[in-house]
Amino acid sequence: MSQDLPLKAARQRTKVLRVVGSDFGKFRENVGLENISEWEVSQSPSAKALLEAANYLRTKDIPVAFPTETVYGLGADATRTAAVKGIYSAKNRPSDNPLIIHVPDLDMLRYVLQSTTENGATNGSHDQIPEIYKPLIERFWPGPLTILMPNPTPSKLAPEVTAGLKTFGVRMPASPLARSLIKLVGVPLAAPSANASTKPSPTTAAHVLEDLDGRIELILDGGSCPVGVESTVVDGLCDPPVVLRPGGVSIDELRECPGWENVEKAYKDHGETGKAAPRAPGMKYKHYSPKAQVVLYEATCSGLEKGVDQQALELKDGNSNIVGVIRTRHWKMGGGLLCGNFKEQERLVEPLESDSQVGIELEVREADLHKPLDGATIGKLLDISIGKDSRSIAHGLFSALRELDRRSADVIFVEGTLDDEDIGAAVMNRLRKAASQIKS
């Protein structure tokens, strides 16, 4: 695979197209599963930017970044090898890590599930969606859930999408912008998170630009992503069905669906032992890592409320230390570290709209950092509170990690949350991967 194709082709700085509003389209009225059968694109003013991106995706081999409700995706036509290869090279993604595809409606999924015969005709007119997935589709789509489907042979998908596996991962995003874009392109979009490989996933267009400026030509900026962590990936083709990656749909929610009562966890977090290798190839790679060293305090660790262990601070000589603190439920401002008064706050991410469940404010507060023994100023402390419940925490997590990196933090202390609280498992999975030290 050519590693430098997008670099050569992306001659100038990446263009960011702001897309405002949310009236991109709607589902055609129906009932039950059919309720989400067909997505119609509206003629809103923002559709102009979407049309430009759609034309680009149809004709070029460089991917386009676009927002979904989980994180920004780096999209390409999933049916064309050259376009899909463009994703791997822009991200520096290992080629054995398959991509998920995104569809705007069930009609496009059914199209992919039909195999193509040699004369171009399609086989399989009946509904090929496995029964096991129907309750999940009804309840969670459009939304942050990716399901594994058998890949027909021959397949309409470029072989690079599945990286040689017999299945493909698919989801229908909840973002009207994402669904309209895919509908306008007319083919499923393969899209991993739009970060450089190993970095935290991007939840704003600015994050994408940080990682991929000059490596791609176009970013659609639709504001910050409400969920903030990636989709849950499940495999219902085995018995019992399994969760391959925790994400925006919790395991408890899955268990409420017929056929999914006994769903098992097939991923491993740091420190957990188990026999099997990770079933989602992506779960074996280093991930979600800022440049700074991350020290994670598990929610269950004794003495958690007291905050950061002062003795654990490894400091440089002089006053150039930059220490970040990301707080959730218990830690007070500054995470218990000795510091001066906090200066004026700086807004980091716009609070989400008031109708959202996760209306959090995310601000960076700065103070002088003092040495525990003699009180001398030894640098600065940057404090971010990302909220108390797992939905807010998920929404702010990657933004907070990236912001502290941008401000050159040497170390980031993070207060963890509980795995069994809603989407807490997804938050903790990402944090355990990002951490170089875990206090449990």
Ligand code: TXA
């Ligand atoms: O929320 C999301 O899922 C975002 C947005 C952009 O939709 N996308 C995303 O894609 O996170 P990516 O490529 O970063 O993660 C997809 C995960 C990887 O861990 C990959 O290994 C796994 O899904 N995966 C994809 N296809 C698979 C397959 N056929 N079998 C097993 N695992 C698969």
Ligand code: MG
């Ligand atoms: Mg990713």
